[in-house]
Amino acid sequence: MGFLTQTSPQVDPSTFLRQPFFDRMRTLATHWVDNGFGTPRIVHVIYLAKLALLYIVGGVAVATLTSDVGSPFDIASWWNEPIVYQKLVLWTVLLEVCGLAGSWGPLAGHFKPMTGGITYWLRPGTIRLAPWPTKVPFTGGDRRTTGDVLLYLALLISLVVALALPGVASHGLSEAVPDSTGGLLRAGSLVPIMALLVIIGLRDKVVFLAARAEQYLPVLLFSATLGFVDMIIAFKLVILVAWMGAGFSKIGEHFINVIPPMVSNAPFNPFRRLKREHYREYPADLRPSRLAWFMAHVAGTTVEIAIPLVLLFSTNPTITVIAAIAMVAFHLFIISTFPLAVPLEWNVLFAFAAVFLFVGYPAGDGFSVFDFSQPWMLPVIVAGLLFFPVLGTLRPDLVSFLPSMRQYAGNWASAIWVFAPGCEARLNELDNPARNQVDQLQAMGYEPDAAEITMQMTLAWRSMHSQGRGLNSLLIRHVDDLDTRTVREAEFVCNTLVGWNFGDGHLHDEGLIRAVQSRLNFAPGELQVMYVESQPVQSKTQSYRVIDAALGVVERGTWRVSDAVSEQPWLPDGPIPLTVAWTRPGYVPGALSAKGERR
Template structure:
């Protein structure tokens, strides 16, 4: 990966488009295995590093300088007590919500395939006429429709402005809405800590509740905005701030963040996660090429994860993400707590350093702050600085403990068992390599161009954004590398196998990664395939008027934790869902990303009456062997 220049695959841009699809994918996948996406390093150093530094400094500075109670704290207690004040943590969290709602957080910039402009955010959600994605339009009155109205834009701006205003606001005082007190009458009495030198300050709880209500109302009309605000991460803590007494609040926050970590770790148990680690490792800008090659069994011929990758995935990854948080939650020993906290901070720092696709850097940075603030700043062990008061599970009231555990576990369990009901983000499956996904197949470029011609959005489709910078031939190479990214996960292998049957010939079609499509159409995507499923395709069809076969989409749900297969559906934009079925994760994992043996086996469970797949896919069986034989002859 060059500092200023992209690392190009070893192909001739002028003839790249004439190479058969699977042969193209083999070249691009093998190039990824050593160079990653190939992004110039200066983008990491000169764009993303300053961005997260600015986020951190701006968030802290705004919280500090708009809250006189932090600066006026007694000299006897000093900065340490100011740091553990809930108002500081609250305001930095609210600034993070504000930052994400504007579009400056995750899925921003070139690593999220936003080139011109660099953001989605307010350019999409603050305007009328752009596409939206109501989660339950047939169940909740007043939410149907695929286009943003004045109501949607108004709710979005209300949430954005209120979250920013709360960062700049003064404190509410030293009282919570919660009525709980510390055991034995210590601590919280009317909201004040029973320590003459310290008063606990918070943001206005009534306005916090108003913010939660507005974001939820906006989410009922558009799940994109709700998810982009990272509501599954930040709204539960905001409710804790507003409703609970101090100790109950801290313990509930500890339980909630541990649930995020532990369920994320549990979701990585399976065959899919090692593939994700291999892709992340080989896309890491600082990793030597020699290490990247070790991610694979036998680079470049066998591009399945190596033993080294399995170790990285399930020992330094899965086990650490489960054991360290549980240690933080139950430890009453200062040394063990501090070591576990440092371990989790290193864990998130490593993720930041890999610059994962969709670049959720701010979220990881915030979790580093949260780790220290919650578990070291509010210890479960006796701390003289707190006058003997502790923040362990035993110090919280039983109803709060039960409510926090239920809130932290209900949706992850639901999402693991019935993933079609729950966003993979709400199910806490971050980075697990197991989420709903899709590939879109256009009959030709003219069909893809209809998206720019007929749909109101703030940016052109990615291929046209890149073409404006580097030319059409180079743009096509990099956009198809997005398909390679999907093929390096199990999902892409199953999806491409479906397209082999449902297009007359995939070599004649333009294949696009669905997450990239959704990103340009809605302004945001972070791996949630539910944002580009049947509903988005139906909205696109109303505007673009495709004929049967013009746009064919292969889509699948996440793999349930108790099953060895995923459910798929094939959607023709003009006909709707034309086929449903299943394919096994193991079959995909064991295949090479370029499918040298042809389509992965899938089982058809339903076909639309009158529909017949235009191909049986047999022309791709053993394509690599036939190509090698013909070359030898």
């Protein structure tokens, strides 16, 4: 990677783009091994500066200067003050819900402008995606109204107000920590935030998920309703479920495929040999190596499951500190890889929480899960926190992978969008603050062919994951004129249409496709989407569907996950086996031309 320039494949762009699709995927996947996305390092420096100045310095300044906890520079005076942690959570929610934290900037598909989020959600007429528009009254439609904008603005104001207000005294805090000076957040200031998150979420799941409400809403709820000791223990359970849920979700065949491309994309890893060691036999075999298995299931999964349990139950101060340091190192490693969707702020907060919660309020000092004031609280809180992770594991079609706690598990609902020639440009007709990424890149000075190759790098990245081999197999089955089509990674398309995406395929399924179709009226064959749902824990297969924007779902079926993970990204042996369960009457796979005509 260059500091100011992108590291691109050494090809002649115009000649390269005339090659067959899977030849291009092989070249780009092989290039990814050594270079990742090839992003200029200055971009990563910008992210680090944003993280340090806006999030860490800004958050600490806001949390300390609005609370009676001492100087921001005197870390010893405030690191274990509960109100500082509470306000850092609020600060994180504010940045997330503005689109200034996760899924921000070039690494998340926001090139010019770098911010989606607030620029969409304060704009009437943009697309909104209600989770249950036919079941919940007053949530139908897909167009953002002035009322939606006002609700969103009220949420921002309520967050700012809660951050600005000083803490209030707490009898439980005074008894447990007599020398604490900051107090706790006012319960009354949190009620509007929680209510608005729920109301907005029922009208637009994008804003709800962008706020990372599945993790921060419980923290606000416990802050508003529980006594101090019970609150701290409940906070521990929140972070424990997030850690262990992510760990358990990585048990299986998917996660090992996440590690090699993630390590390859780490910007400050100069060791090309180490990157290649994560693949079986570069460049011929890009399936994960034994080292990748170790990094996935020992350095990754085991850490996320075992060490949180040590933190929760340890009453030995030395062991607790060592375990907390291990979790801090774990989150710092994730930050160093700059994973797509770039959840850097989330990782910093969780690293801080590991120290604040478990070292600041250790189990041996009356803050263990057995110290709840009422014995029923432990099973009730645990059951509440586990409801969506368990449901999402059994029925991933019903729950976003974020409340399911499957972040970066590799088991994702995913899609690729396929446009007839010239049809992608029609997305620019939508009333959005941002144009298509290929146009954003050209506005930054990229030549058209270079911009196109950059966008195809995202397809190569997807092909290096398990679901990418299945989606590409659907391309072979359903698109006869593939080499003439424009193929796009759906996560990046979603960012330009709704302003945010965190790898959640549910944000670019039929709901988004219908919203686009209602505005642009594509003809049959002009926009086709290959979509796959996450794998349920009790199944060996993943369910797919093929969607034509004009016709709706035209095929449903499954593929075996073992077949997907055993193939190369460029499918040299052809498509993996597909089991077709249903086909729309009259639809013949591959029979629609680019203009919707029958072949």
